[in-house]
Amino acid sequence: MKNGIFAIINVGASALRMQISEFTDYKERTLEYLIKPLKLGRDTFSKGYITLDNVHNATEILRNFSDKFREYNIKGNYKAICTSSVRDAENKHFFIDHVRIQTGINLEIIDETDELFIKSLGVRNDIKNFQKMEEKGLLFVNLASGNIGLNVIKKDLRLFSAALPFGSLRICELFKDVNEDLKYRAYEQYINKLQHHIETTCKRIDSIKYLVGSGSSINLIIEVMKPSQFSIDKHSIKKLYDKTKRLTTDEIAEQLNINSYYAEILKPTLYVYLSLMDLVKTDVIYFSKQSFPHQLILYYAKNIKEKNLNRKFISNIKNYALRYETDEKHANQVAKFSKKIFNKLKPLHSLKTKDLLILEAAALLHDAGYFIGINNHQEHSYYIAHAFSMPGFDSETIDTISIIVLLHRDKHHLTFDPRFTSLPIEKKLLIRKLIALLKIADALDASHMQLIKDIDINTNSDGITVTAKAFKKPFFEEIVFYRKNRDFLEIYGIPINFKLDLLNV
């Protein structure tokens, strides 16, 4: 972020928050932090929409927040982000529009994956040993009012990532009509379902050693348990849970001296953590006290980034492809050749580094569809690629990868498929450029036998020559090469030729 003042507004399920920060030489200084409780989540999670009263209440709070824009002359230098309580509300568009007309604030809805990504990024920057924990395996939990976000990470791999409707307020709303004495049992039953769900979906959960928490639930835990360190042990949580599970909300509020909202969500919050600690078989939960607006501000002001994000992306794509039993050697070979061709021909295609990442991902996934069926495998590869998600990568990138995967075969004529034809011209151009390269690379291992060990690429007056280094003549590869090189000529206007360089045994 350049020097200046940046603001974040976060419309959450239990409160509206605002943070204003000043950036000087990449250093962040929090100027103001505002918080006004408003339980929008209670509306959304029980009625499905935000009541008119609360639309007005939220607007009033946001109108006050907008005073701050004037005070600091912030103008457009802000992001206003809504999470689950707006995201899941049927009248979200009305809400956003009403706020815009009344206050001038443009609210945006952040999707679950991005929310989780930004939170984990923030926590990673805040907790010292986060990376070490990641190495050994870590379950990152973001327990908020509406949803629970989960990331199971080991080394560079994201073994499991999901946002599930197990937010503390949402659980309370779900069981609001259950007898007060029995509520804790309803919560337990429901939360056990979450544990089961993770266990069945993420087989490698046993190898996870650490649990890191974030989200509004952590503020509650801190207020009640007042830990001196950035961690809490299971025993204390259990003790507190056993002490409070049969108490009514009023009794909890009185005995623990907390507000009634906190008292209400205490039981599900504690039990979710207990249940996850069981799952991970750990006796301690680590946390960061960073607030979501703070994380948002650092993220949008580009003061925090995930390190080696591209490398992690490729690792995750590889791991994902393996789930569909893809031919690993072929995939790696095509990826290798794609990269080499891309890098050698930079002056010709003038594409960006990110495009190389797209190409590499497409190379790794292009044959994943064989897992489903051999016929029309490109279609299967397409939806497998399309279903991939990783925090930090927008869905547009994933879309591009999947289109390339879909069109990597000659059979599929580009001009007819609406998934391609509906794209804007620049996008089409990018995809065609990348497909041309992928097809050449794919041809060079057409037999899936890795006959060609390596390639050289040279440019001369006749065009471009790919010299294939092999111990024996790759007949099939050469034929396929000349079948698939038409795209290259069409898009780059230069012919590309095949040459064999027989290696000595």
Place this chain on the structure above:
Amino acid sequence: MSNHQLFNNRELSWLSFNKRVVLQAKDDNVPLLEKLKFLAISSSNLDEFFMVRVGGLVDHVAAGYIEKDLSGRTSSQQLEEISEECHNLTTIQSEIYYDLKQQCAKDKIYIEAEIEENFEWIESLFYEVIYPVISPVTLGPANPFPFLANLRLCILVKIKQNGKVYDSLILVPELLERVYKLEKNGKSYYYTVEQIIINFLSTIYKGYEIIDNFVFRITRNADLSLHDEEVEDLLILIEKYLDKRKKSNPVRLEVNKPLPQDLKMKFNDIFDITDSHIYELNHPLDLGFLFNIKENNKKYYYPEFNRWLPQEVKDRDLFDYLKTKDLILYRPYHDFGLISDFVRQATDDPNVLSIKMTLYRANENSNIINSLANAAKKGKHVCVIIELKARFDEERNVEWAKRLENAGCIVTYGFMDLKVHAKALLIVRKEKGKIQRYVHMSTGNYNEKTARLYTDIDYLTTDKQIAEETVNLFNYLMGYSDIYKWRLSENTEQKVTTAPNSLREKLLELIDEEIKNVKKGKEGHIIAKINSLYDKELTLKLYEASSAGVKIELIVRGICSLKPQVKGLSENIMVKSIVGRFLEHPRVLYFLSSGSHRVFISTADWMVRNLDRRVELLIEIEDKKSKKFLQQLLRDNLKDRAKSWYMNDDKYFKINNNTGYNYQEAYISGTSEHLK
């Protein structure tokens, strides 16, 4: 010792303060007309006390409320003792009044002067001004006793015609002056309006024989909801009985001479008032009229004095100065104009983005309010929190609010259930592209008039933490945010503590720390300069500290629930009260804290209402120079003898009979170097 004997009664303690105010009029070092003012102040203080406090207690009795107060007294017991004390007080007032009257006469200032001396002038005054607006009502079956407004001066005249005696009533019209002054031959003659009317009774009642006359007035139970600041504790107790409350019933009857038995019985009946609430005075009613005794000769008044401006800020840009140093000022010895000027400077400064402040009680034609309005007109972001519940000031407050709003300020009115008593000013400035904040916090109001009469601390700083916590405070007061993150991190202790949030806990913690230290064999020492202490929890905590061996010195101007110097309870506690030329108003606290000498300023008195039902501030002062200044201030307060009253159990006494070190005078004269 029973629990109840541990505490002084609130009302008796206040009466004792008012007595100390009256006794200022007996101090030979006080100029003559200033003495009259003290007498006048004590009288109007007492009026308010009856309307509000006694009124509240009368309500208690009427509502059948029989619980005891901290001191173990029921409301009716309190009323009895108040009556006794007030009767004593009026005797003292009479004595002083006649003494001062005599002293004035020596200086040719005649109060209640002889009519004969200026008969012609008075006669024309009576005929031209007074007589036309008087309408006597002779009481009878057709004319029952009329409703008498609160504090309305009345004259009951016994008249006779044809062997029949009548009671007639003159309600002295409010549009008349209370005092008429005539200057002649270097002499000043002052006549009260009732004095003139009585002189012309035979003119008013032509054809009647005047048998007797009585000047009297009724003090009524005030409409408590309008006066809730002083009475809210009483109101809360009887909230559920409020419907039973008789509104504005009489709580006191004052008459200028003894009433004959028959008349007394009549008054008992008419006003539903018992003998103990009847005050047969020996002096004119409502000594507040003495405020009107004004002479040109300066010798009758406290000498004017030059207000100090610390050398280091003279001719310096305050923004520049504050960037590296804090500044502490002590009104009225330091010029409060510095603060008004600072706000004005901010208004004109193009780099200032915003100005935020609390306004509790401001004066008319306030420079500060003008500056705020101008700042808003210039496009600055100006936020003002106006406390509309400030007693007796509602109307004036609404007026400013409108002015400020029209100028474009964002005006908010605090909270429904919490009165904003905090005094804070925040100026946000953009300097070299960065936000820089300037904070002013004070123990007194932003009122240029009272800044000349009350002593108060002003503290200016750019301390990052204080500034950040002040930003939170304003966001809370403006309703933009809930209280959040007052502590910046786990290792930082809050510098700005607020009531009702955590101020009480903080005070208890600080006292506890001294107790802990003493128990460890270290020294423990607390000095607190406050206006009032009336709180069970804090009083008990101080007793506990005293018993543990903490040395405690309290400079409490007014009400004090704590009994010092009681064996086995409070031997280590000294309580003194300074009553002098200026009304002592700052709250300054000192804790030895194992030698780290922690010093605080605060807006909060140690009373339930302040700690639990007000937004109040407690600010730790860490700047070395400012700390030193405040410690010196406390030492000077403790050193004071001339104006200090020392308390033993529940009695106050003076050590040197008005002589010895007078800290207020020393500060005026500048013998205290640290002011300069």
